[in-house]
Amino acid sequence: MGYAIVQVLNALSFSALLLLTALGLSVVLSLMNFINLAHGSFYLLGSYIAVFWFASGAPWWLAFPVAFLATALAGALLERFPFRGFYARTHLMQVLLTYGLSVVFADLMRWGFGAQILSPELPEPLQGVVFLLDMPFPVYRLFLIGVGFFLAGILWVLLDRTLWGAVVRASVADRGMVETLGIDTRRVLSAVLVLSAGLGGVSGALGAGMLAAYPGLDEEVLILALVTVVVGGLGTFRGTVLSALVVGFALTFSKVWFPEFANVVAFSAMAVLLLLRPAGLVAPRLRQV
């Protein structure tokens, strides 16, 4: 029983991480129709920032806002050049651009942070384990579950419940019409990309305590985030939440039950799911973001 609970919590913490990462990818894809394969680079940069921040002795919790701001800044610069010029181009061009950039960033990070696996020295309050029915479970993962779902909730409120979110949703529906209301939609879209980059960075900072940081992690995370977005269905917030849970549980439990074939089992299950529901778990409805 304790073992089952621990596995469920493991899956939940993985899902929380997938959710945050995938949301960053999904907002630019569904709101701006822009495929950003460099999203994994934002994630890995955030992870490295957390590793070095935790080691620096500064207040540990600042690692997360700092990772958010640093990657948001990187996003803002990339948005000015070259992303902005590619919003209206085909997906293939966007893929070529952002994949190329992600390769460059991977090299830059390997050069800057080295090729070894860096595991962060976790801050005092997040170290250690709690016992659930005599089974140990890392405190850090509980923290990850709480913060991950909390941040996803904030994002939902921002996009679904605020006027700024309404501007974003309206820009998706009819950009020209939003412009006739005196709103500069280019600035709105820039802000969405910056927000997405920041989300990538904060996911990485949170994930570092679970997945560590190493060259190649950017791509692993990117693929999982893409799978999550596609399984969930484009443009649906609920879909992404549901799909982060599905992917997180599928990967975690296939590792438990079929350790040798974990990825084969998990990805086959998702492929079947997509064959059954090509538009994703939750087909986009009007309201959803």
Add this chain to the structure above:
Amino acid sequence: MSAAPDPAGEPHLSLSGVSAHYGAVEVLRDISLRIAPREAVAVLGRNGVGKTTLVNALFNLGPQVSGAIRLMGQEVTGWPTHRIARLGAALVPQGRGVFPNLTVAENLQLASFRNRPGTWTLECVFDTFPGLAERRASFSSSLSGGERQLLAIGRALLTQARLLVLDEPSEGLAPLMAEEIIVEQVGRLAKEGMTVLLVEQNVPLALRLCPRAVVLGAHEIAFDGPSGDILANPALLRRHLGV
């Protein structure tokens, strides 16, 4: 607020030598037009003659434009749409352009997102169109055609515009509803001093509201004058309006 048009004043809108094309397809050629403050002008013409292109050229929403467009005394040719709008022009586009994935209230609030507060407030719009107040929390995709039209007009008002451009507002509405919205509601706005540019296929309706009419022929303006003169000109009616 004086409601009489002011032909001697600086025009709210003036086009001189405006041509508009989509790629190699020329739709409008050398159009010149002046609209004085508080005037209500109808733009008529057959299907596909270029009425919407004229509107889109004014707001820089697609067609390539040459010539000079002046709005509120400023040359705006080539400006981004949001800057043109901020000078005081609002659009009720063909098909109404309400945001289906937003609630009625959100649709309206969007218009005051960037514009300074002015005469029109959310409550004013709800007082003017009580039907919308009841639906304020509904998604605008659930509204009837008439309600959507009122929503699009209310949204345009909340930008505090002085020039209201409506593109075929009667399209898809039952005759009584079109009558009520265009003649009553838009007529009242015009009387209160709004400058109105009304694009219409429904000639009698447009002529009842607007004392002046412009008829677009192939590429060019075929007639510009008092509305009464159009009805007295059967050749023009047949040739360009198909009536």
